[in-house]
Amino acid sequence: MNHSADFNDSFERNISNNYEMFFQAFYESFQAKSPEIKAVFQNTEKSRRHEMLEDSILMLMECSLNHAPSEHICRLAEFHRERGIPEAMYDVWLESLVETLYRLDAEFTAAEEEAWRAVLLPGISYMRQHAY
Template sequence: MDPEKTELVFQSYGRCCQREAFFVDFYDRFMGSSEVIREQFVKTDMAAQRHLLRNGIMQLILYARGMPDRKLRDLGKSHSRHGYDIHPEWYGLWLDALVATVAQHDPEASPALEQAWREVLTPGINLIRDAY
């Protein structure tokens, strides 16, 4: 993975994390992408879920920066058909919602940065998705 791109995404994520609305807006956008996805979160403690998201995104970035894949493999198991049953096709919607939310909240957002987010997170997302 290109270290410059991972650093750009890491810095961008830091800017986004300064705004609590980032996580709220992400879930509004993600759940708005599909009725089925919205139903997945009906009984979810969203404050706790936003905390998990915050950590999960960081794990994806750290994986791209060379950290071991253990935590992402654990996420893959928990999100598989034997866990939360997160369907593989939902990950594209998740990434689209995330990139759109970054564009909304990062004052330094640009098309190149949005592409960097996609490139940096995709290997980790694929690792999680492939555990389905």
């Protein structure tokens, strides 16, 4: 299975073509999961939240492609650690992302879900390991 191709196709459909709708739906889902998550983003401008999510996805993708954490992922992990982001929030983040993809994309398949998880999990694992 070509995870990169499935991921890229889905990314293109959902993020490049439906940028505003995708990010709005993701943050609604993610923040609804707990008051703690909502509090993390309460003082962050909507456009900045969208930018942060897109950057995070791209950094996680880069980590997977390079089979090693980049300087960007290391800095992101440090940023999250400094802000006390709990390790469990990474699972909620990924589940919210997948839920959003299924909700907004009628073409989203189980194979694409597997691709998103395969592409993002190496970087998420690094982030979790460096949460504390």
